[in-house]
Amino acid sequence: MPDRISAAPDRSTVRLALVVGGLVLAVLLGFGLGRMNAGGATSTGGATLAADHPHPPGTEPHDHGSAVGADQGAGAEPGGLSVSSAGYTLAPLATEFPVGRSEQLRFQVRDAQRRPVTRFAVVHDKPMHLVVVRRDLTGYQHLHPTMASDGTWSVPLTLAQPGVWRAYADFTVVADDGGQTAVTLGADLVAPGGYQPRPLPAPATSTTVDGFTVGYQGSPQAGATVPLTFRVDVAGGAAPLERYLGAYGHLVALREGDLGYLHVHPEPELVDGQVKFWLTTPGPGRYRLYLDFQVAATVHTAEFTLTIP
Ligand SMILES: [Cu+2]
Structure with a gap:
């Protein structure tokens, strides 16, 4: 999904946009009604999301953590490389942690208007999956933070060894219109101290x-x-x-x-x-x-x- 681009269009452009927008809305409404009539089953935006990309034979449609739009074609790009994607931004409230001591990691996911997001879809049993790993790929943790009503997520986190760590927030936002957007955002955390990176172990199955x-x-x-x-x-x-x-x-x-x-x-x-x-x-x-x-x-x-x- 391209980021929203602000520009100052002239009046005719605006008028044209309104006409086209109205047509699109009409088509979407028609589609929605048709689906309701045909199916009867409750359908969420997740179904739409899951259907918009091909799946290997034998797999079920599902949501998964990835940047939106990155799943087109076989050579999909990885997610988690950016603090900001698809209009959403990962905002940790603090990024420095004392080595070896449990501290609360707190963060928000903010929308394009910088408001904290509070509506998330449950995917793989959880509304938020948080993966934390040191930059040498050691110390992997997979955590499930809980959200306060203001959209602040928190989870106790221990960074056992000094170094720079990567935190990935893997989630699906539910927009006001019910549409769902799956995103994985990443941010660095730091545990100050003498960093002694470990080499990646040899390949093995x-x-x-x-x-x-x-x-x-x-x-x-x-x-x-x-x-x-x-x-x-x-x-x-x-x-x-x-x-x-x-x-x-x-x-x-x-x-x-x-x-x-x-x-x-x-x-x-x-x-x-x-x-x-x-x-x-x-x-x-x-x-x-x-x-x-x-x-x-x-x-x-x-x-x-x-x-x-
Ligand atoms: Cu998880």
Whole structure:
């Protein structure tokens, strides 16, 4: 969606705009009525949003975190690179945190008129997904802030090691007309101190975390959307995965270099006991994958480095 451009049009332009606007409104109203008559089911702007881009075979329409308009074509651009996109701005109230101590992270999402946004759609069970990671891609956290009535979100946050950290707010705004806009915005946070960056671990398709062995199959390709299926094993066989955030897993992929936040499309059900996602990578490079999964009411995160040649 292009940003609104302010200009000073002459009267004839304004008159033409009003006529065209009226026609567009009439078409939209007609469409809305037709849909109501045909369907009967309650339909929100989310359905419109989900239908406006193609999905890989076998996936359900859904909302997901990405800059609006970035999902056209296979080589979708990553989100989270900007504090401002699609008319919305991420505004942290403070960005400096003491190392290793829990402090409230507070922020607002503001609209083009700088008003705090207060209407968000619930996507993957939550109205706001907040991912925080240090710039060397360590220390990944996936948090769910709560919103006060004035639109201020807050969540306790501990930055365990010094350095610059990236915070991603992944959300869907509901406009006054019911239209929905999915956006991922990013801002830097800082924990002052001696920063000792860690090198990205070597690429692997299997890892262990908290006693689980997690592996995936799939061949990500630059500019394409491909399936990735994850298998979680514990001593004696497949781990009894539980639903978390409306599915059996939640996957975030970040690009090394600019920390671009990638599209990952989850399948709501297990496929042959495995958790299946559709990953769209914009181009060659190294990426870090973070898979959240839940067993016995506890969420674990498995991490993988992925190289796309
Ligand atoms: Cu989340």
